Amino acid sequence: MDKLLCDELVQEVFQRLPPSSSSVSLVSKRWLHLHRTSRTSLTLRLTGDDPTVASISTLLSHYPFLSCLSILSSNPRSKTSLADQFLLLVCTFCAKLHSLRFLAGPVSASSLTSLSAACTQLTSLCINLSRPFFLMWIINFPKLRDLSIRVCSGEIGVEQQDDCGFLADEDSGAELGLESLCLSGIGAGDWGLGWLWRSCRKLKKLQLKSCEGVGDGGSFSSFTTCLQGVQEVELRTSRSILDGVLLKLAENCDSLTSLLVYDGGSREALLRFFSQCHCNLQKLDFRLPLDLKNDHLLAVSTNFRSLSILRLQSCCLVSGEGLKALGTAVNCGLEELALINCDVVEREPGLLSALGQNLRKLRKLDLSHNEMLLDKEFMSMLVSCNYLVDLRVRGCKGLTNASIFSMIKSCKCLERVDIMHCSGIQAEAIESFVVNSPQLKWVQVEQSKISDAAKTWASHKFIEAVA
Template structure:
């Protein structure tokens, strides 16, 4: 491509050789492979290239994250006017200067938008979701993470105007309550992914004001019952949820692939047994600090979840070598399992590494603060899996006292093996 754009091939006029040799249709096709920066540079070459570079068909997918600090509302408005109905995917992640007014203009002009990321656009409010609801009925993926002014009104608006919605990220939107979620799932039956990380506060309206309470089972059970196509769910940090959620997922969401439940400390083997026996398509599970689970959960996952690729069990202190043995002998271990995280699992020993040596797809294992894991055990594992990344920590041996009665100082170290 750089050779194609060499100075010998064009000059600052429309009589350049390349414009004579190649038809406009072919030039337009070539331009469709260029990134935003290159397109803008090409637009400055000549009048004909300006028309080609700024043709709406070249602007179907735009990611402005690399330019987030320079993006203001007028930039988004100009892009929307240029792209019009061609634009399908737009990322404004981190663009703090973009607000409701610009996004209303965007929604009016880009009515075929399917994927929109507003992650970290802290200026936007419910007004933006009203605009999307009114003008963008084809919207499928919407990321509103860290848009802290978003409330239930946004979810109700989206449920009314965006029935094709498949994935919604409202992590850290702590004004959203179960009422908003209920409105969403009633009208968006195709919802496959819902991300609620950090939504630990639910506003409950009372006669005298607002009372704050952590998310409980009711709202999440509503999601499960209303979204039978659900594939991804993140509720990490929702410490009050119980096995009732896992039962509801098992009964209603058989297509579930990604489940993030870190720090949900009330979940037990009973709930994960119900989940595993019904959700056979699970691929990624984050169970960090689910402190009540034991080897029983790993037995059920090894039997019923043959597609498991990523599993985090960090700080699950009841997990033992026998649970890893069961997992290592399951169908997922031989050709699927890629990552297993076992940080701060004090009962894990080198025997677990022996059980994992037949997991030929294993790419990474985390073993920080597993005090019974040794360098020798890791070395034996690497003889079977030479390309594996092993992250481990070894506390240095305390040296004997020196002649003068003082001790040398040793630094703690993290080791990538």
């Protein structure tokens, strides 16, 4: 049989197999070679002591057709010099790359210049840089659309210092093709970002993580330049700049459709944004334990009636009044609701029932980690939510088998369900759920709760059961 299968056919089979089936390459040396040459995606995790350059070189040489590569290191002491050597190996063996995630240590500007010359098809790049960092090398990647930079402490190479003169030419008139930009760890005094903001006129998505600034003083005035066409903004643990960024968004960004804010912000700035922003927001995702209050939700219900996704996590000061007002305002359009670890779910009886009656077109519902949520409250909402396709109640320890039977009765369209760590739900209810859910495709539950009969039914109905 091995002789009857030509190389091209074997490679075609390998490309259609899931990654977990890679052991088939052990059949013979020929199959091993064909398996490697058929791979277009590879992830390398460097653990323990730094591996030798020779070992990485040998490994990469076996995969000549990679289009997507991730190299990650768990060693926090990785140096720029070693990371540069690994990156030069990527330049040597992976010329066909479209996507590179290189987090094996901070890299220098010179090695990135070499990367741009070798991997001319790169559209996505994720890297670490050490201070002081310089960004004019981005010009050398004309096809780059997705860029992620994490700034970390590290040694400063000679190449980076030499690049400073080039950086000073901020009037170069470059216009970058970036559509998605993620910056992590930016400090208030980091230079050079003003040029970046002025050059990013095509941005659709902007992410700022653990940032204390958007560059030096002059950079903030340039920041508004990149906001004109932005549709998605994510601000994570960036409390010191959040107020200013929200103000700039409200004043300069009419195209914003999605906003995520995690762990940071002032109540006043949030309220000003909700009151002054004129964009057509469709998605709000907040994790603000002590900042989000009732008046914010009331402002959202007044100004953003086109909202289709609302996700709240650990929002302790939100009350039922705000959520009910919001539910009434967006009742026709809201398709996804998440109230994760929000004690208002447990604190105010009847809230879920009211939300269910107003939000009858919900397709996704996430009530995870509300440990004291009881069957009565949960079931009173499900009665009205007949169009749910995705339901998650992970960690809701107060739910019992009764909730599962209510899901079977009320939610005939369910396709994906997460019921992990629900100690009150037993194996017999899981079995009944698998048997009687006609659209179910994926369920996440403890292995110990999946009976043999449930496994058989899941297999027959092509349901993926994940433990």
